[in-house]
Every structure is written in C-alpha cells, then in structure tokens.
Amino acid sequence: MFNKLKPIWLVAKRELRDQLRDWRVLMPMLILTLCFPFLMNEFAKQTVDFLNQFEANLILDRLVPFSVLIIGFFPITVSLVVALESFVGEKERGTIEPLLSAPFDDWQLYFGKLLVGVMTPLVASYSSILLYLIMVSRQNLTMPSASVMTQLFLLTAAHAFLMVSAAIVISVQSTSVKAANLLASFIVIPVAILMQGEAVMLFWGNERVLWLGIAGVTIIALLLIRVGIAHFEREYLLGREIDTINLKWIAKTFLLNFSGEAKSLWDWYTRVLGGAMRRILPAVFFVTLIAGVSIWASYAWIKDNVSDVIAMATPEDIAELEKSMAEIGELPDLSEIQGHLSAPFLFLNNTRAVALIFLAGMVSFSVLGIMLYMVNIALIGGLYALFELLGINPLPIFLAGVAPHGIFEIPALMIGSAVVLYFGATLVTPQTGKSMGEVILELLADWAKIFIGLVVPLLAIAAVIEAYITPSLLLGVIGR
Amino acid sequence: MIETNDLSKQFHDFMAVDGVNLSVQGGQILALLGQNGAGKTTTVRMLTALLNPSRGWARVAGYDVVKNGHDVRASVGVLTEQHGLYMRMSANEYLDFFGQVYGLDTNERKKRSDNLLEYFGLMEAAKRRVGEYSKGMRQKLALARAMIHQPGVLLLDEPTSAMDPESARLVRDEIARLKSSSRTIVICSHNLTEVEALADKIAIIYRGKILVQGTLDELKKNVLGSPEYVVKFAETENVNFELPTGVELISRTATSLKVRVEAAEESNPKLLNLFASKNIPVVALQEETRTLEQVYLKVMAGAKGYQYVQ
Numbered sequence: 158m159f160n161k162l163k164p165i166w167l168v169a170k171r172e173l174r175d176q177l178r179d180w181r182v183l184m185p186m187l188i189l190t191l192c193f194p195f196l197m198n199e200f201a202k203q204t205v206d207f208l209n210q211f212e213a214n215l216i217l218d219r220l221v222p223f224s225v226l227i228i229g230f231f232p233i234t235v236s237l238v239v240a241l242e243s244f245v246g247e248k249e250r251g252t253i254e255p256l257l258s259a260p261f262d263d264w265q266l267y268f269g270k271l272l273v274g275v276m277t278p279l280v281a282s283y284s285s286i287l288l289y290l291i292m293v294s295r296q297n298l299t300m301p302s303a304s305v306m307t308q309l310f311l312l313t314a315a316h317a318f319l320m321v322s323a324a325i326v327i328s329v330q331s332t333s334v335k336a337a338n339l340l341a342s343f344i345v346i347p348v349a350i351l352m353q354g355e356a357v358m359l360f361w362g363n364e365r366v367l368w369l370g371i372a373g374v375t376i377i378a379l380l381l382i383r384v385g386i387a388h389f390e391r392e393y394l395l396g397r398e399i400d401t402i403n404l405k406w407i408a409k410t411f412l413l414n415f416s417g418e419a420k421s422l423w424d425w426y427t428r429v430l431g432g433a434m435r436r437i438l439p440a441v442f443f444v445t446l447i448a449g450v451s452i453w454a455s456y457a458w459i460k461d462n463v464s465d466v467i468a469m470a471t472p473e474d475i476a477e478l479e480k481s482m483a484e485i486g487e488l489p490d491l492s493e494i495q496g497h498l499s500a501p502f503l504f505l506n507n508t509r510a511v512a513l514i515f516l517a518g519m520v521s522f523s524v525l526g527i528m529l530y531m532v533n534i535a536l537i538g539g540l541y542a543l544f545e546l547l548g549i550n551p552l553p554i555f556l557a558g559v560a561p562h563g564i565f566e567i568p569a570l571m572i573g574s575a576v577v578l579y580f581g582a583t584l585v586t587p588q589t590g591k592s593m594g595e596v597i598l599e600l601l602a603d604w605a606k607i608f609i610g611l612v613v614p615l616l617a618i619a620a621v622i623e624a625y626i627t628p629s630l631l632l633g634v635i636g637r
Numbered sequence: 638m639i640e641t642n643d644l645s646k647q648f649h650d651f652m653a654v655d656g657v658n659l660s661v662q663g664g665q666i667l668a669l670l671g672q673n674g675a676g677k678t679t680t681v682r683m684l685t686a687l688l689n690p691s692r693g694w695a696r697v698a699g700y701d702v703v704k705n706g707h708d709v710r711a712s713v714g715v716l717t718e719q720h721g722l723y724m725r726m727s728a729n730e731y732l733d734f735f736g737q738v739y740g741l742d743t744n745e746r747k748k749r750s751d752n753l754l755e756y757f758g759l760m761e762a763a764k765r766r767v768g769e770y771s772k773g774m775r776q777k778l779a780l781a782r783a784m785i786h787q788p789g790v791l792l793l794d795e796p797t798s799a800m801d802p803e804s805a806r807l808v809r810d811e812i813a814r815l816k817s818s819s820r821t822i823v824i825c826s827h828n829l830t831e832v833e834a835l836a837d838k839i840a841i842i843y844r845g846k847i848l849v850q851g852t853l854d855e856l857k858k859n860v861l862g863s864p865e866y867v868v869k870f871a872e873t874e875n876v877n878f879e880l881p882t883g884v885e886l887i888s889r890t891a892t893s894l895k896v897r898v899e900a901a902e903e904s905n906p907k908l909l910n911l912f913a914s915k916n917i918p919v920v921a922l923q924e925e926t927r928t929l930e931q932v933y934l935k936v937m938a939g940a941k942g943y944q945y946v947q
Contacts (some may be wrong), residue, residue: 164738171723171734178725251719255782258685259738260711392688 164261168269169276172243176277182239189231190281194289197224201298219360221293222301222309226359228289229313230352232281236317237344240274240324241337244394249334253394263389267325271382274321275314282313308367312355315374320344322381329389330593347520373524380522383585388593410595414602430610433603440575440582444530448571451531452538459542467546504620507566511573511612515580515604523581530574534567557630566619573612576604638662638821639684639790643693645845646679653679655845656693661838663789663819666812668826668836670933676845677825678718681792684823685715698789698821711739714783716793720775724768728759728778731767732785739786746785753781757807772799780808790821797831809835829929841933843940853929860932864901865925868894868908871918878915881907895925 176182201224208220247253256266286309293300301309323344324337331337351374358367417429510533518526537559544551580600588596639661646654654676661667669677682688684697686706695702698712723731729750736746754760757777762770767778776799783791796812797805812835816822826832832839833853840850849856858864865887873891880886880896883904887895898904905922912919938945 167734167737171726174730175723175725250724251717252721252723254687254717254719255715255721255735255779257687258710258713258715258717259735260707261738262707395682395687 161262161265164265165269165272168256168261168266169273172239172270172273173277176239176273182235182277185238186232186235186277186281189235190285191288193228193231194285194292197228197289198292198296200224201293202296205298218299221298222305222359223356224289225286225301225306225309226312226352226355229282229286229309230316232285233278233313233317233320235281236274236278236321237324237341239277240270240321241328241341242334243270243274243325244328245331245337246328246334248394257391257394263391264386267382267386267389270325270328271318271321271385274325275317278321279314279317282317283310286310286313304364308364308371311371312367312374315371315378316348316352318378319374319381320348322378322385326381326385326388329385329394376524377521380524380581380585384522387585387587388596390592393592407594407598410598411602414599415605426610430606433606434611436603437572437575437579437607440579441572443578444527444571444575447527447531448534451535452541454538455535456538456542459539459546463543464546500620500624503623504617507569507616507620508613511570511608511616514570514574515577515608518574518577518581521581522584523578526577526581527574530570530577533570553634554631557634558627561627561630562619562623564619565615565622569612569615569619572607572615576607580604638699639667639695639697639823641684641693641695644680644683644690644695645692646676646683646688647691652845654683654690657842657845657847659840659847659850661821661823663821664816665837666816666822666824666835667838667840668824668832669840669842670826670829670832671842672937675842677842678794679845680842681715681794681823681825684709684790684792685713686710711786712788713790713792714786714788716780716783716791716796718794720779722767722770722775722778722782724766726767727765728754728763728767728770728781731778732781735782735785741786749785749787750781753784756811757781758804773801773804776800777804777808780811784811784815788820790823791815792823794825795827796824797826797828805831829933833929839929841936843937848936848940849932853932856929856932857927860935861927863897863899864927865895865897866901866905866908867921867923867925868896868912868919869921869923870894870912871920874917876915876917878911878917881911884908 201220204220242249244253247256261269290300324341327337327340327344331340355367355370358370417425417432419425419429510529514526514529514533516526517529518524537555541551541555544554580603583596583600591599639659641657641659644654644657644659645652657676657680659667669680671677679688683690683702684695686697686702686709689703697709700708700712702709723734726734732750732753733746736750741749751760754763757780759774759777759781762774767775770778776797780793780796783793791812793812797808800808809831812822812824816835816837824832824835836853838850838852839856841848849860851859863885870892875891881904883899884907885897887897889895896908898908901924909919909922935945
C-alpha cells in the first residue's frame, strides 16, 4: 500500500518545491495569510464598538466564527491558481509528456496534484486562522466553542477540497491555461454563494445545519474528485491543442445521438428511445426505491410529529384557528376549480418541475435533482398521513383525486428523475476513449430523447385528466 | 524489443498512423524518418503507452502497450520533442526526481546522476537552475533523464538537435554504446547523416503509413536500384566490347564507363577481366556514393507524385 501511495507524495513534493520557488504563488499567499487577520481584527473591533451601542449580543457572539470563516477562505483562493494550471500548465510548458511517460497510475498523478493543490493553501489558511485567534484571545471577544471551531476548520478544508477538485477537473479538460482561468468563474461564483449560505447558517447558530452543510460540501468535493479521475485521459491531455469552440461538432454529435439515425418515428421510438430507456433501467429501479423510502419516511414523520402537535392543541388554539378560518372567508368552490386549473397550466407547471429537477441534477451530479424529486414524491406519503390524522379516509380521495392523472404523472416524474440519476452516475464513471464533452453530449441527447419522447407526452395526458376528469371524480367522492 | 502489427491511430476523421508494422530487436537501432506531422511522434507515443492504438497492437519490452501500460512506461526511456524540464529545479534535483519516479534508491540515484552529468559535461552546472541552461545543455539533461533508469528500450525524438558538434558526437557515441549493450533504440530524426551513422534499420513514414523500411543497403538497392560503378581508363578508348551478364551500361565516355551491377562480387572481377583481355588499362573501379538523403528524397518524391531529380 505504501508503495502505491509513494508516487503521490513524489508528485506533490516536486510541485511543492516548485511552488515555494515561485514568487507569484508565494507573495499572495503570504500577504493573504499575514495581513487579513490584522484587517479582520480591526474590522471586528469597530463592529464590536458599533454593536455595543445597540446591545446586539447575538451578532457579537457570531462575529468571531464568521471572521474565522472569511480569514480561512482567502488563502484558499490561491489554491485555484495552483490547481487550475496543475495539468494544463504542465502541458503548456511542455513538461507533461515526460511526467505522463513515467510509470505512474492515473490516480497517483491525480492525487499528487490534488494533494499539493490543497496542502499549501490549507497550511496558509490554518496559520491565518490561528494568528487571528491569538489576536482575539488578547481582546474582550467571545471565543467560539470547540465544536464551532472544529466545524470551521473542517469547513475550511472542505472548501479547499471543493475548489481544488473542481479546478483540477477544469485543468484536465482545458486546452490552455487561459481557458482554464476563464472557466474558474464556474468555481468562484458557486463557492461565493455557498459562503453566503454558510455565513447565514453561522449567524443563525444552528450547528446541526452547519454539519449538514459540511457534509454536503464534502460530498460534492468527493464527487468532483471521482469525475476528475473518471475522465482523466493521458490521450486527451496530449492530443487537444486548439481552443476554438467547435459548434459544428457539438451539434453533429448531439443530433447524431438524439436521432440515432432513425429511419422513421416508429424506428426512433422502438430502437433509439428504447435503447435509452434500457440504459436508464437500473436508475428507474433506484428512483422507485427512493420513492418508496421517501413516501414511507414522510408518512412516518407526519404521523409522529403532527399528531403530537394536534394532541397538544389547547381549546384556545382551536378557537384561534377557527377565528382565522372565519377571516379567510368562504373556501373556494371545488366545482369551479376546473376554470382555475387549465390543462396547459398544469402541463407547463409539471414540465417545468421535471426540467428543474434535471437542471438541479446537472449542476450537482444528480444530488440536488434527486433531492427535489424526493420532496415531490414524499408529498404523497405526507398528505396520506395528514388525512388519516384528520380522521378522513384517504384511500377514496387518493383513488379519485390522485390516481387518475397520477398513473401518468408519477411515472413521468420518476422517469425524468431516473435520467438525472443516470446522468450523474455516468459522469462519475470512467468512459474509455471518450472525452468529457462527448460523454456530456451523449447524456444530454439521452435526456432530450426521454424528455421529449416520453415524459412530455405522459405529462400532457396527465394534465388533461387532471384538468377535466380528476375534479369531477374528486367531487363525486367528497362532495362540494 | 519492439514489435508492432497493423498499429494505427485515428483522431476523429484524421488517420495519424495507418497500419504500421515494425520489429526492432535488442541491440538494434531503428530510425523513423518523415516530414513533420507524418506520424512519428504519434507512433512513439503509442509505443510509450501514452496513446491507445485505434487498431492493431504493439509490444514493447515484452509488454502489451494497452494491457500493460504501466510496465511499458517503466521499461522505456523517452526523449520527447519538447524537453519537458522543470525550470526551477537544478539538474541534480531533476535527475533525482526522475530517479525516484523509477524507484531507484538514494545511492543508485546519486551514482547514476553523477555519471550522466559527468559524461554529458553538465557536472559544473549541476546545481544551477535548469532555466539558466542553454538549449544544448537542456537537450543533454533531457537525454540524461531518459537514461537514468537504464531502460531496455529508448525512444529518442531528435536526440542531437540544438547541440554543438562536440556534444552531438558525445550523444551519438552514447547511443552506440547503449546499442552495444543490447538496448532497443528508436530514433526520430531529420538528421540523415546521423541516421546513416547510427541506424541498423530505417523506416520512412508518410501520412501515417510506412513507405519503405529495411537496412540502409536494402533501401539503397530497393529505392535507388543496384549499385553503380565508374570505371576510369588510363587513356582514351574506342574499343568495342560486350559487357558481361549482370552488368548494365548507364553511360560511356572516351575515358570512363558508368555501369549498374547486380552482384558486385561476381560481376566486378568479370568486368576487370574483360578490360584486361582487351588490353584496356583501368586506373580505377569505384562505387558511386549514394546517400540516405537520395533514398529519402526519391521515396518522398514517389509518395507525392513528382519526378525525383538527382
């Protein structure tokens, strides 16, 4: 095992030595490490003086953790510079070929670059944080708890891994350092948004949520590492040298995969779409499993938590609820609902939901997309439990109000989500002989095939039933 | 040893290497000749297990380049078109790094590194940053890197380019020494004089295909025809004579004769006997010098479809 890991350290050590001799890396790192704690300390002092006037103690308590988060982040930005040129920089300098000709395995080279990309900025980051904490300890400021400090140190490391792993993916896939630097905005902007979210979590003070945030960032970083290794091809690093966007090739590859050179619509449906469906079959199985778990979990959660709330309701609470209901006025007449929920409206709404799941999944290796799917599908279990708690038999309502259009809508949602799962899973799986661009184009073509050929027609049928048949059936069951 | 069969590489719709068959034994040097972009570098990259063949197979040092890429890379030393040196490292550090890459222990690394630096005359500059080196010094250091692990197979792209004559001679001598120690060597070069001096086998590649390959003598014979000899007479001769079989007349003047000979060892004595029998005094029988350059230019002319003019 040690022999397998030794080359990683060898690659990292050489690069580290190179970095420490490069003033372009060293100077920003030293400035960010040494100057920011002082600046932040000065900022904290001013803020404390200002907030003391208003006795805003809660904000004061969160000020140091927030400062630590910011101070830790700045030196990490240097990691981008190092990681972005890790492979493409070597290619431009002509040093990549001897390195690729050496007896390294792909993952050894990859982790060597990853290690050095993370190591130096992280050391600088932690040094900066420690310097700041020393300054804080000598002033009248509340030190963060050990638990929060652990979270902050882990979060800083997770940021470093996230940014470096994304930058290395870009570095492997780029044709020049210039192109890699331009693509860096795809890292900087999401991470900046992420930092804002984490800052909100810190000020909110919910440690459990922050742990979830750390876990989320770590999972995305791990997936990015997996994607990077899966699509690491010596051939592509050596082969591509031109930076132009080949729109013709993109369009040709997509259309070829989308049409599958079908001779007729029937041929397209049976052979091309059928082939895509066969590919996503394991994913369909998984989303069905996820649906079962989500429905059961939401049912159980509502049963456990909402029944307690209902049981705890005092006569005063019920009186207040009744008063609120009276203020709302008459409930809408269900018989008029057909006018409000038109088929095109329902169709567009559901299509948008499936498209949103795809978009969210595309930028997060399926994770966000599948989470959205889980929320959608879990509603069934939750509603079922809620009806039971209210003493209403949910079965006839579901049979009349959900089943008729649900027979089409739920499979459409499940298939639409299965493609998203397939998309993410394929992206993190090695595809020999294909560039990452080719893989993405093929996946997009698969999604388009299934979305246009199956999901959209199913949602259209569901929308017509939901608009014109479901309300009548529902009225038949529950009356006006 | 190196063996390839139908080795081919296609990039999208461009066929970079098309059906290359090579066989180079230990102790042999093969020179790959061809224009820039002919497919030499792509062939070498496939032999280094950097590119996967689109068709065919290759075995290098006994390993399949697709199935045993790691072993292939461990067994070959490569001098790439670009030197691939780290400019902020010293020569000592650079060779030490690659020594570690190839799993050499500290003492062995130091010993081999010192020997190579000494041989190539880089010892005095060994602690200087590579960025301060001249082009020739960089070339020598890159060559030293390719040799640090004493590989069984060496793939050298333009090994003496940018070198002064003295250094180029050093490198040629080292390549010859490596050959005599049973190494398999492939050289890509535009320096035909160097190739003539070093190579046992020569292959000319054009648009990914090997047009001709063989020893220098075989190429000369196959491409330029049988050897040509000039006979110089002592005085003006107008005597008529019939040339022996296997000797073809190319041109004749009053004082000389130019002939093409199938088998010199058989025909030349007959030729001399003929002149002796006719009392024609001969002062010289000399083979016409034919170079690899002539072979190369004729092959390329044929490939491009124009007439080769000597």
